[in-house]
């Protein structure tokens with residue numbers, strides 16, 4: 020963060036300058052929000068009921084659905100219930116470092132403003148992320164995006180100076196409903212100009228956000244105003260269109276879900292927004308390298324790498340959707356889900372007709388595209404979901420080193436002795452394979468997670484990068500906090516064969 | 529060369545041994561060269577020297593051996609006896625002359641006439657003490673020069689010793705480079721055995737390894753030549769050359785530089801200036817002698833005995849005086865005065881050189897000390913950090929073994945710079961200590977790139 024800028028903002032705030040600076044705007048926003056909270060404490064029930072009635076009156080016959088969803092969708096439910104804002108409260112211990120409140124977090128409004136929430140849809144869950152609050156002003160949903168540097172943790176032990184929106188990368192999810200008029204203010208607190216392009220949204224050309232082509236750039240310190248109508252439901256993205264090479268490599272991107280005015284049937288119980296990206300940060304460095312074109316070494320779901328990715332927790336039998344949006348600088352990601360076949364029901368171009376939907380277990384999400392996959396969660400278990408490019412499930416793996424695989428044992432001993440005499444602490448690596456490298460406990464550069472995996476119920480999960488877990492459980496009772504590891508039914512876990520089993524089946528080893 | 533007893537009597541109590549003792553007394557204590565001793569040509573190596581050679585040899589032991597065994601130094605010391613002999617020669621007057629003349633008659637049978645004459649150069653007896661004082665000054669100058677030669681020799685031994693130790697340490701760094709490249713080569717060999725790299729990778733590493741062995745051979749040669757230089761300085765040959773070098777270049781201790789008194793100390797102690805002063809004294813006396821000789825004509829005296837034909841003896845004195853009509857003696861006297869003036873100018877020039885040598889030695893020392901400190905406190909840690917960080921990156925699989933070993937060789941490069949800096953520190957310090965002990969250094973060993981070390985004139 021730019022400390023001098025913060026100081027300047029703080030001093031401006033102190034003298035109550037009439038010139039509305041960025042920080043003053045934020046302060047006001049916080050006050051508004053806090054007032055909302057205080058007012059909400061007493062008037063909450065009445066207000067929400069009234070709004071819900073208003074919203075649902077015209078077109079919806081889903082009152083029961085909406086009500087049950089409000090009760091069961093944990094983050095939003097708890098927020099509307101006036102509890103402590105939920106998203107950061109249910110982080111795993113591994114995320115403790117990342118969850119440390121920063122000054123930015125203290126002034127960012129909670130995930131859902133209790134006054135201005137829209138009850139016509141089931142809000143999407145953003146693992147490791149947030150949804151952008153809005154305010155209704157004369158029938159227009161008003162949002163405020165702040166493009167700015169952010170301190171970002173990929174997982175415990177790995178923090179970088181990134182760029183994002185409203186304190187995070189990816190930027191918060193923007194949710195709206197088909198036909199909504201939206202006004203989105205964009206404040207630029209970056210050291211350089213930016214714009215916001217509303218990727219795949221059909222809108223007036225002058226709102227398309229391409230620097231130089233459809234607008235002049237938003238210079239540092241300026242706030243621009245975009246206004247348009249979401250004509251169709253769909254899954255979209257937003258990202259800069261000025262120096263996007265730098266700004267997207269640093270993390271500036273976000274997703275948008277526009278819910279259908281008339282919800283699809285059968286109803287969707289739970290949906291997740293997952294932004295796919297990739298980064299280059301050398302072990303020990305602390306800023307993503309925008310010059311990288313090939314050797315990306317951190318591949319992320321919502322800018323997080325496993326073991327820093329929050330699991331996707333669902334109740335058995337729920338119909339779920341996963342919205343993937345890929346804004347990786349150079350790569351496409353074949354996202355593979357274990358335990359299920361799914362159908363890809365939409366792209367950022369719109370819904371796919373049922374006749375064209377094919378069953379699949381891997382969805383190739385090209386860069387600059389969205390894929391929405393749907394399934395019914397009817398298999399209990401902890402199911403891996405990851406990019407199937409094997410190098411995309413590695414953390415900070417280097418590629419410019421000798422391949423020692425298969426080197427003879429006595430050779431390794433000899434080399435360890437010979438090189439160890441020259442470089443104390445040296446040890447030959449990966450001659451027998453690379454599994455569990457992170458457990459060797461060799462000292463590595465500070466702020467790095469080379470070959471890092473995560474703890475699992477049966478030992479190390481030797482994965483990193485674009486890897487997460489779909490946890491399907493029964494009887495969650497609406498509590499979507501991480502339920503822990505799956506308790507496998509007796510006799511359903513692979514194990515070592517016993518000698519008697521081997522001989523009974525005629526297997527000789 | 530032995531001095532004849534008769535000659536010793538004639539020149540009083542000046543003996544060869546006493547001259548050597550006087551020479552030794554001139555040597556400053558801190559130079560640690562008091563053990564210098566005379567030794568007959570082809571004399572066996574002393575028990576002490578054998579004892580010193582039997583254990584790992586350090587610089588002081590090398591100096592101690594050289595002070596008693598170096599033929600070059602012994603030749604310098606023997607030269608003292610030549611000066612002593614000159615003194616004897618000059619102290620003796622011209623010998624008396626005996627003349628016998630016989631005259632035989634052509635006719636008759638008269639006895640032959642005989643004339644016997646014993647003649648002296650009287651004025652020689654007068655000048656003898658003067659000549660002796662001149663020779664005494666020249667002997668004193670010779671003693672000073674001999675003491676200076678002892679210091680020169682000890683300095684040469686110490687310099688050669690430092691350079692040998694440095695050569696040995698530099699050779700060891702190349703051993704490490706060879707070991708590193710050998711590890712790189714063996715790694716690629718093992719990778720090829722595993723089927724992971726083509727022969728090219730092995731060939732490249734092998735070539736680098738063999739190249740490093742060539743460099744090592746040169747370093748080994750430098751060590752061997754460094755030992756040979758010491759053998760010459762110490763006068764060792766045959767079995768005596770099997771000695772073992774003790775340890776590395778020492779870590780420098782603090783040397784207190786008395787900045788204000790450096791020049792005056794060098795001047796006070798200067799053997800060159802002292803020798804020149806004795807020479808000036810001798811020249812002044814010679815000039816006085818020649819002027820006296822010019823003023824007082826040469827006087828001969830003789831006793832003459834004569835026998836005539838009848839066999840009667842007559843006895844009588846003869847006195848002769850040289851008439852300074854043509855050779856007045858003025859020429860040699862004026863030449864002596866002129867030569868004295870020449871040498872007085874030389875003395876002034878020498879004093880300027882001694883002062884400059886003290887300052888130059890100080891500059892070299894201060895710079896060498898700073899360079900050593902920089903290399904040890906900045907450069908070495910910087911390279912160590914590169915290696916440490918490289919190991920972390922290697923552990924993080926972000927960097928390969930070959931690159932890691934390259935970082936290690938870069939550190940060796942810094943270690944070589946540290947050895948050279950420590951060597952130059954000691955060379956500069958030896959030079960400074962030598963100048964402060966009263967002896968200028970011919971051809972400084974502290975090399976300055978882009979600067980030709982001027983040869984300081986020895987003044988003799």
Ligand SMILES: [Cu+2]
Pocket residue numbers: 318350351352353406407408411485
């Ligand atoms: Cu991928």
